[in-house]
Structure formats: C-alpha cells, structure tokens
Amino acid sequence: MELYKNQQLQIYNSLSKKKETFTPIHDGSIGMYVCGPTVYNNVHLGNCRTFLSFDLVFRYLKHLGYKVRYVRNITDAGHLENDADSGEDRIAKKARIEEIEPMEVVQRYTIDFHNTMAKFNALPPSIEPTATGHIIEQIGIIEEILKNGFAYERNGSVYFDVLKFNETHHYGKLSGRNLEDMIAHTRELDGQSDKKNPQDFALWKKAEPQHIMRWPSPWSDGFPGWHLECTAMSTKYLGEQFDIHGGGMDLKFPHHECEIAQSEAFCNTNPVNYWMHANMLTLNGQKMAKSTGNNILPNEIFSGENTVLAKPFSPTVTKFFMYQAHYRSILDFSSDALEAAEKGYNRLMEAVNQLDKLPTGNETSMDIATWKQSCYDAMNDDFNSPILIAQLFEAAKFINSVKDNKASVTKEDLNTLKTTLHAFIFDVLGLQEETTDNQNTGKLSGTVELLIKLRNEARANKDFATSDKIRDELAAIGIQLKDAKEGTTFSL
Numbered sequence: 001m002e003l004y005k006n007q008q009l010q011i012y013n014s015l016s017k018k019k020e021t022f023t024p025i026h027d028g029s030i031g032m033y034v035c036g037p038t039v040y041n042n043v044h045l046g047n048c049r050t051f052l053s054f055d056l057v058f059r060y061l062k063h064l065g066y067k068v069r070y071v072r073n074i075t076d077a078g079h080l081e082n083d084a085d086s087g088e089d090r091i092a093k094k095a096r097i098e099e100i101e102p103m104e105v106v107q108r109y110t111i112d113f114h115n116t117m118a119k120f121n122a123l124p125p126s127i128e129p130t131a132t133g134h135i136i137e138q139i140g141i142i143e144e145i146l147k148n149g150f151a152y153e154r155n156g157s158v159y160f161d162v163l164k165f166n167e168t169h170h171y172g173k174l175s176g177r178n179l180e181d182m183i184a185h186t187r188e189l190d191g192q193s194d195k196k197n198p199q200d201f202a203l204w205k206k207a208e209p210q211h212i213m214r215w216p217s218p219w220s221d222g223f224p225g226w227h228l229e230c231t232a233m234s235t236k237y238l239g240e241q242f243d244i245h246g247g248g249m250d251l252k253f254p255h256h257e258c259e260i261a262q263s264e265a266f267c268n269t270n271p272v273n274y275w276m277h278a279n280m281l282t283l284n285g286q287k288m289a290k291s292t293g294n295n296i297l298p299n300e301i302f303s304g305e306n307t308v309l310a311k312p313f314s315p316t317v318t319k320f321f322m323y324q325a326h327y328r329s330i331l332d333f334s335s336d337a338l339e340a341a342e343k344g345y346n347r348l349m350e351a352v353n354q355l356d357k358l359p360t361g362n363e364t365s366m367d368i369a370t371w372k373q374s375c376y377d378a379m380n381d382d383f384n385s386p387i388l389i390a391q392l393f394e395a396a397k398f399i400n401s402v403k404d405n406k407a408s409v410t411k412e413d414l415n416t417l418k419t420t421l422h423a424f425i426f427d428v429l430g431l432q433e434e435t436t437d438n439q440n441t442g443k444l445s446g447t448v449e450l451l452i453k454l455r456n457e458a459r460a461n462k463d464f465a466t467s468d469k470i471r472d473e474l475a476a477i478g479i480q481l482k483d484a485k486e487g488t489t490f491s492l
C-alpha cells in the first residue's frame with residue numbers, strides 16, 4: 001500500500017494563509033508547477049534555496065508513493081528589468097552587452113543552472129518547458145482573455161484590465177493587497193504608457209525597432225508579458241486546475257497574483273489549490289545583492305574563491321545547512337553557520353556508516369517505531385526539515401550509544417532504523433554520501449591549515465625563505481593563499 005494512505009500531509013497554503021490537509025485533485029497523482037529561473041546570469045544562491053526547497057517537496061511526495069508531474073519552466077524571454085512592464089528584456093540586455101545572440105545567453109545560463117542543480121543533487125523536473133517554446137499557446141490565451149472582456153489592445157500591445165477584472169473577481173487575494181490601496185499609492189501614468197491604469201499589466205508588448213526577441217501576433221510583432229508564460233505552460237501540462245504552485249516569496253506579487261487573474265479571466269477557474277512560497281536567504285544578516293557586493297555564487301562556495309567564507313564547503317554541506325531551516329523562514333548564510341552544519345553533517349554520516357558494524361541484542365533501548373513515525377510527522381507538518389534533521393540526530397546519538405555498549409538494538413529494529421535513515425537522508429533530503437574526493441577535501445583543508453600555521457611561524461621568526469617556499473609550492477599545485485587582516489585563507 002502507498003505510504004501516503006497512512007500519512008496526513010499538511011501544507012501551509014499562502015492563499016488561505018494557514019496549514020491545510022493536503023488532498024490532491026486526482027487520487028494518487030499530483031501536479032506541481034514551480035517558477036523556474038530567468039536564464040540571464042549565473043543562478044544565485046537565493047534561487048538555489050527556492051529550487052532546493054521544492055526538490056525536497058518533490059522528493060517527499062514521491063517517497064510517499066504519489067505519482068508527481070513536476071513542471072518547472074525556463075524563462076528565456078519576456079522578463080523585463082522592471083517588474084512593471086518597463087525596461088529592457090533581461091536576456092536581450094545581456095546579449096547586447098556581451099555582443100552575442102540572446103539564445104547564446106539562454107544556452108550558457110541554462111547549462112550553468114542545470115550543472116549547479118546537479119551538484120546539489122536536485123532531481124530534474126518531469127517537464128522543463130521554455131517561454132519561447134510556448135508563444136502560440138500564450139497568444140491563444142490572450143485571444144480568450146480579450147474575448148472575455150478582461151483585456152484591451154493599445155498601439156499593438158495588449159494589457160490586462162485589472163479594474164474590470166476586480167469588478168467580478170478578487171485581484172490581490174494571494175498577496176493580501178487591496179486594489180483601492182494600490183491605486184491610492186501609485187503615481188499617475190506619465191502619458192508615455194498605453195495602459196488605462198498603472199495596475200494593468202502587459203499580456204503582449206509591441207517590440208520597439210531595436211528589440212531583437214520578437215514574434216508575429218494578431219496585434220504586432222512583439223513578445224509576451226512575463227506573467228503569461230507560467231499560465232500558458234501550467235495549463236498546458238497540468239490542466240486548468242492543479243494541486244501545487246511554488247516559487248520564491250518575491251514572486252507572490254505581482255507575478256503569482258497576475259497568474260491567478262489570467263487563469264480566472266481565461267477559463268474562469270481558480271488555477272491552484274495550494275500555493276507555496278519559499279523564503280529568502282540573507283548573507284551575514286544582510287539582504288544579498290550584487291550591487292552591494294554582499295553576494296556569493298554557489299560555485300564560489302564550493303571552490304572557496306570568495307571573500308565571505310573562511311574555507312570551501314561542499315554542495316551537500318551547503319544543502320544540509322539550508323535544510324536545517326524551514327523553507328518558510330528567512331535563513332542567514334555565514335561561515336560559522338556553515339561550519340556548524342558541516343560538523344553536524346559529518347557526525348550524521350559517521351553514525352550512518354556505523355550501522356552495518358553495530359552489535360545486535362535481545363532488546364532495543366529506543367522506541368524505533370515511534371522514532372520512525374516522528375520523522376514522518378516532521379515532514380507531514382509542512383515539510384519541516386529542521387525537525388526531521390533533529391530526529392535524525394536522535395538516531396545518530398542512539399547509534400553511538402549502541403556502539404559504545406551503552407544501549408542495545410535487536411536485529412529487526414536495526415533493520416528498520418537503517419532503512420528509515422537511508423530513506424530520509426538519501427531519498428527525501430537527497431544528501432549525498434560525500435565521495436572520497438570530498439572526504440579528501442576535508443583532509444586537504446586540515447593539511448593546508450597546518451601549512452598556513454607553519455608559514456605564520458616562519459614569518460614570525462623572519463624566516464621568509466621558508467614562508468615564501470610554502471606559499472609558492474602550494475601555488476604550484478593550485479592552492480592559492482590569500483593574506484588578509486583577519487588571517488590567511490586559501491582557495492583551490
């Protein structure tokens with residue numbers, strides 16, 4: 001029998017703002033859509049957290065025995081610099097600056113995104129559709145929305161009529177924003193815009209002569225508005241109504257609000273039963289932003305080539321660190337926090353590696369069945385990974401006690417313990433047993449730390465020949481030392 005029949009999953013629904021018992025539309029199978037990356041630069045760490053949060057959801061649903069169709073798109077057109085339908089297309093801008101084709105930008109950063117997700121051992125989605133691959137579907141939806149009277153055309157562009165929509169529907173129900181307040185707090189249109197109201201959003205934009213990413217449509221040569229692609233692709237692959245829609249917290253408004261409005265204006269159905277939003281990541285207590293330099297890329301964490309962390313951390317440790325916070329909490333990224341996560345992860349893995357060597361006895365000093373259910377209870381409570389990890393540490397503690405002959409376990413219970421730990425650590429959390437390569441990285445950093453210490457001693461003794469020799473010979477084998485006020489760090 002499928003596990004889900006015995007487990008009661010609760011999901012926090014951003015639409016109702018409360019935890020709800022999860023019931024899929026079709027018994028045993030689930031449709032899930034997550035807004036994917038706009039591929040105009042290297043995927044940043046905050047986005048990785050969102051995708052890893054939904055990887056955890058995907059993996060747990062599969063573990064429970066559900067058949068899951070997980071759709072995560074690639075935005076390769078239509079996402080302008082400014083969410084309010086203005087500015088240059090992000091991909092076209094990058095292409096212009098680097099003097100390459102927009103599709104070269106898309107290809108480069110799609111590959112980067114896939115490589116990074118693979119390093120984190122995230123499962124690929126079932127379908128990964130692109131915005132440019134669904135222009136016809138998007139035009140079809142615009143035609144329907146126009147026919148239903150919730151959009152208007154001006155000078156070759158088509159806009160969604162938010163005020164008209166709000167007469168019969170509720171615009172703002174996901175984000176909790178009130179249309180009257182929005183109107184009161186926006187400036188008058190400056191006369192440059194074709195919009196009737198500033199709250200209206202583009203479904204189709206006429207391309208300026210210099211805009212290279214353009215497609216023919218009944219209204220103009222142009223491109224679809226950013227919000228529309230997700231409505232088109234989710235409807236195409238999951239139907240007019242589906243179970244779960246996820247994304248980063250920053251997408252709640254306007255992106256997801258607009259998706260709901262489009263679906264309701266298009267087919268008059270509420271498209272999504274459970275809306276889920278992953279919270280953001282801060283770095284040393286500050287919002288991550290490229291402009292302030294308070295930023296770090298995943299590969300910079302893995303290689304150690306950064307000015308933020310004291311040493312390199314593996315993708316598995318980075319992911320384990322992220323899962324030690326609940327996906328709806330803000331998580332702060334720092335060297336100390338990662339080091340603590342690394343220690344914890346190693347402790348957990350050492351315990352798992354003891355499992356096959358443990359002696360068995362006639363009784364078990366821990367209630368294994370209750371422990372096992374508490375692992376499920378944690379994940380059933382809106383995918384509460386930190387509570388799950390706390391349970392895994394309880395098991396690690398027990399394993400160590402058995403090893404030290406301070407506790408005992410029967411063969412049968414040991415078996416349950418082993419299968420449960422393996423299921424949650426490797427299948428649900430998707431952690432990887434660090435390869436010898438990664439274990440060697442740990443030994444390597446210990447060795448380099450020792451050499452740094454010897455070099456510091458040499459320098460203190462004014463033995464510069466030795467200190468330079470250590471630095472140069474490390475450099476010759478590809479290990480760079482960096483001297484700073486706070487001390488010396490290294491990168492590979």
Ligand SMILES: [Zn+2]
Nearest residue numbers: 035036230255
């Ligand atoms: Zn989206």
